[in-house]
Amino acid sequence: MNSAIRLVIRLVAWALLLATLAGCNGVARFAGAVAAPTNALATCPVTLPNGSLPPGEKPPPPGHPNDAYGNGKLWTVLWRDGKTLVKPDQIDPDGTLDMKYPWWRGPGVRGPLTITGRRLDAPAPPLRAFIPIGYGDTGFQASGLLFPTEGCWEVTGKSGDASLTFVTLVMKVP
Secondary structure: OOHHHHHHHHHHHHHHHHHHHOOOOOOOHHHHOOOOOOOHHHHHHOOOOOOOOOOOOOOOOEEEEOOEEEEOOEEOOOOOEEEEOOOOHHEOOOOOOOEEEEEEOOOOOOOOOEEEEOOOOOOOOEEEEEEOOOOOEEEEEEEEEEEEEEEEEEEEEEEEEEEEEEEEEEOOOO
């Protein structure tokens, strides 16, 4: 893939990410509407963004938070408070909670991305991931995470010998 196409893909990915974050800006507007059990919030060891950006990616504009999370090999974007808030239009007819997550593979990391996940706070079927083809074996990779239930979820992305794990509290919002 030539560099111009890669640049366009990255710009579109960042634009979609910023639009998503702006649409839920601040999760704060949902804060009063979410009736999460106190024990779930207290017992789910959520992962917070660490601000680590993939190589070559520019930080968000001033006034926008850096919700990136990475370990020098793989990166994704997390919700600021560790909760994944799913709106009604992101719930499939079968009840599956569908959320998009961008991923980046760093220099030296090559291979298809795989994503697994398990619920930590109660029994549930495993997370399913939709990883579209066409992104290649390096760099940016879009994904859709399909959570079968609300709850505390551990998610792990792997590519080659690199892996990145985070924990998020998945919650429906009205």
